[in-house]
Amino acid sequence: MRKLTYGMNLSLDGYVSAAGDDISWGGPPSDELFQWWLDLERASSLTLYGRKLWETMSSYWPTGDQQPDATQAEIEFARNWRETPKVVFSSTIDKVDWNTRLVNGDAIAEITRLAAEDGGPMTIGGATLAGAAMRAGLIDEYVIATYPILVGGGTPFFTTLDSWVDLNLLETQTFPDGVVLTRYETKR
Template sequence: MRKIIYWMSMSLDGFIEGPDRNIDWHTVDEELHSYFNEQLAGMGGMLDGRVTHQLMADFWPTADQDPANEGPMADFAVIWRNMPKYVYSRTLEHADWNTTIVREVVPEEVRALKEQPGGDLALGGADLAASFAAHDLIDQYRVYVHPVLIGRGKPMFPAEETLRPLRLTGTRTFGTGVVELCYDRADR
């Protein structure tokens, strides 16, 4: 069965974006971007909310046509275009680029998606991840901690009163100082 992997970059103080959705503090170099591409290329789909999807759809469909985006950026454009995408939105009426619009996080539907053949599913976005977590649907947390304190912004993990024991399954340090932390649910 496929896993749902919450895949997110955050500052050392726990934010995924600064004020006004600012992410210019991310330290993604060629090494890290190539690693992301390698990992994401084997995924079976991306699960995103409307805002994340629209931000991606505004840039990635044609990013590889710009000579300034050669190498890993151009490679990711191809991965993104070809990857099945599931966008959770109550308001989005139309989406291109191999995208299915889903209106609600329905646990039975998510479990049915997990049972389909293919690679694991990459979950992005704090709000959508909070909905998945509330339904106990996240199998793995893959966190990329960037070596920066930004002081304020959107937290990666919203406040909740549920205890979720996790088991460390891997770490990796990149040249920029970014650290990957992989945690699986301790009960699986």
């Protein structure tokens, strides 16, 4: 069985984006937080994306290492992003690039199949896709980088669930600018 981790930056009131899919509220992460995310991505053998997050990531990271002001961590992130196998779940796009496979069928069936395979850990991103995996009980670990800002609405990190999910705290770390990262594992 492969471990599935859902992690994103979010506002203190629980949103990954503000109204209108605005993600500018977080600003660029500190070098330390960016390195933390890079290390998580390096440990992942497969990344699962919903359409919106895929479009955001694929609009920048294929050439992120070629930007004149790219830091060493950003250069490494871009290279890792291109090299890591990815699966995009969407019924509205018809082409993906950069070591990526498109799935336009049943996302939960495919995620369940991938999780049952032998292999390294997987990450999942995109609140809608992760919410479906959360409702299906497929998320093994949650990583939450909470920014000290209230955005008042938008896309929530957590979805509505039919029952409680008990979690164990694995890590708490404070980063510059008051960002607090917490990691939880699902009790099975």
